[in-house]
Amino acid sequence: MPDRLVSAPRAAKARQAAERLALGGAGAFDYVVSNEVGKPYSPAVLSRYWRDRVKAAGVRHIKLHGARYTCATLTMKLYVHSQDEALKAAGATLNRTTRARDMA
Numbered sequence: 001m002p003d004r005l006v007s008a009p010r011a012a013k014a015r016q017a018a019e020r021l022a023l024g025g026a027g028a029f030d031y032v033v034s035n036e037v038g039k040p041y042s043p044a045v046l047s048r049y050w051r052d053r054v055k056a057a058g059v060r061h062i063k064l065h066g067a068r069y070t071c072a073t074l075t076m077k078l079y080v081h082s083q084d085e086a087l088k089a090a091g092a093t094l095n096r097t098t099r100a101r102d103m104a
Helices: 003-022 043-057 064-082 084-103
Strands: none
Touching: 043 064
């Protein structure tokens, strides 16, 4: 993974440790992304953060769910495309196995 992607969760973990210490060790920090007391953010808060970041970036607003769906779709296209040859090979193997079984 690129250093930039590795550093973000490490920074979050360090921030969570400091926040847990400030709370006297209380709080269940079981989430990678959590609020100051270790709880997951509510969807409304995440949507507000998203809206604010989109506005600050000066890009056209789309709903957070739409961005998530777009990323998932693009990722699937990338992974499916990258495995075309592997899928063809698997299909050919399945065809050979099926023919051999039918001939027996």
